[in-house]
Amino acid sequence: MVRLRRDRYRTFEEFENLAAKRIPSSLFREVSTGKGRGITARRNIEAFDEITFRVRAGVGWPGKRELATTVLGKEISMPVLIGPVGGLRLMHPDGAAGAARAASAAGTICTISTTCGHSPDEVADASAGPLWQQIYMLHGRDGAQKLIDAAQRRGFHALVLTVDPTAPQINTVLRITPKNIIQYGPELVRRPKWLAGFIKDGFQFASVNQMIEKQTLIPTPLQVTWEDFAWIRTIWNGPLVAKGILRPEDARRAVDAGADAIVVSNHGGMVLDGLPPTIRCLPSIIDEIGGEVEVLLDGGVRQGVDIVKAIALGARAVLIGRPYIMGLCADGTRGVSAVLESLRTEIDQALVTLGSRSIHDLDPTYVDVPSTWATPARLT
Numbered sequence: 001m002v003r004l005r006r007d008r009y010r011t012f013e014e015f016e017n018l019a020a021k022r023i024p025s026s027l028f029r030e031v032s033t034g035k036g037r038g039i040t041a042r043r044n045i046e047a048f049d050e051i052t053f054r055v056r057a058g059v060g061w062p063g064k065r066e067l068a069t070t071v072l073g074k075e076i077s078m079p080v081l082i083g084p085v086g087g088l089r090l091m092h093p094d095g096a097a098g099a100a101r102a103a104s105a106a107g108t109i110c111t112i113s114t115t116c117g118h119s120p121d122e123v124a125d126a127s128a129g130p131l132w133q134q135i136y137m138l139h140g141r142d143g144a145q146k147l148i149d150a151a152q153r154r155g156f157h158a159l160v161l162t163v164d165p166t167a168p169q170i171n172t173v174l175r176i177t178p179k180n181i182i183q184y185g186p187e188l189v190r191r192p193k194w195l196a197g198f199i200k201d202g203f204q205f206a207s208v209n210q211m212i213e214k215q216t217l218i219p220t221p222l223q224v225t226w227e228d229f230a231w232i233r234t235i236w237n238g239p240l241v242a243k244g245i246l247r248p249e250d251a252r253r254a255v256d257a258g259a260d261a262i263v264v265s266n267h268g269g270m271v272l273d274g275l276p277p278t279i280r281c282l283p284s285i286i287d288e289i290g291g292e293v294e295v296l297l298d299g300g301v302r303q304g305v306d307i308v309k310a311i312a313l314g315a316r317a318v319l320i321g322r323p324y325i326m327g328l329c330a331d332g333t334r335g336v337s338a339v340l341e342s343l344r345t346e347i348d349q350a351l352v353t354l355g356s357r358s359i360h361d362l363d364p365t366y367v368d369v370p371s372t373w374a375t376p377a378r379l380t
């Protein structure tokens with residue numbers, strides 16, 4: 001198995017290839033493709049490619065670059081956060097605890113999913129860095145309350161409520177379950193190192209946090225309503241983030257319900273094929289609420305230039321899903337660190353080439369978006 005060094009630069013495709021060689025092929029397909037024909041997941045990526053830079057010639061060497069920023073008052077060393085992903089422990093025994101360790105080492109925030117496979121306590125024990133807890137309404141308000149209590153007790157910085165309709169997906173993200181593992185036998189034996197790790201970790205099929213996993217897996221309803229959102233606002237003292245916003249009207253609703261930040265997200269194309277690419281949704285949402293709360297984005301971020309484009313269009317920072325999933329699959333905590341450092345290198349190089357000293361100098365004048373995209377007033 002490869003041991004990834006965090007200081008060795010690799011592209012997303014290289015991490016992806018390493019991951020494909022390490023985990024069972026069905027699992028790899030599930031995490032990489034997205035729902036249906038994977039069109040939403042693919043278009044998230046392609047939409048970034050449609051944006052081009054307005055590069056300034058002859059501006060000279062920008063000197064030392066500034067990548068650090070704050071998100072909801074927390075300082076981070078670059079505008080990249082680890083996003084919430086369910087079932088991480090099935091991908092590698094290091095799971096969310098490893099992702100949190102890597103995020104902490106990189107000086108950024110790790111968001112853990114309600115269904116990541118490690119409890120908030122386990123993740124907090126593993127990492128001294130800033131943590132966000134993502135919430136689904138598993139087991140209704142009682143289940144949410146338990147998770148929120150744990151997050152509060154362990155000093156999590158923020159709660160992230162996923163408000164996109166997710167329910168049908170969770171059961172199918174990871175098709176390898178205790179009931180059907182036999183049918184995957186042939187591909188599992190082709191991945192002996194993955195299998196050995198999985199066995200050593202005690203067959204951690206559970207994608208639900210330890211603290212609630214003893215109850216039945218995934219009852220419905222799973223998703224958060226605005227009423228739940230308002231209720232959580234009353235019991236959680238820290239910053240509250242609404243994840244899964246694609247329309248300005250919903251962004252406004254989130255702000256009205258007490259959100260301190262929103263994440264423009266289509267769940268990485270995991271829930272519905274046919275949703276718009278997130279970067280395309282960003283400008284109109286910035287127009288609506290950008291002056292009031294911080295706007296984050298995820299979906300399709302694969303390289304540093306994507307991050308620079310998102311920041312130029314008004315995002316405070318981005319969250320990543322598959323990039324770090326691939327690093328984790330390839331080599332656990334080390335792999336996630338390597339992904340984060342490669343992205344840092346790419347952001348830095350993009351700034352140099354743009355002649356920009358700081359991510360804080362970026363604005364819409366640095367990019368051209370296709371004329372076929374609806375052009376919000378602030379870009380004209």
Ligand SMILES: Cc1cc2nc3c(=O)[nH]c(=O)nc-3n(C[C@H](O)[C@H](O)[C@H](O)COP(=O)(O)O)c2cc1C
Binds near residue numbers: 115321
């Ligand atoms: C395998 C997988 C599992 C996910 N699980 C969750 C989850 O439990 N909660 C959540 O809010 N988002 C979840 N997401 C969505 C991510 O948080 C994020 O929105 C998405 O991965 C970003 O797109 P990207 O993968 O193109 O970076 C998941 C995504 C993937 C690929």
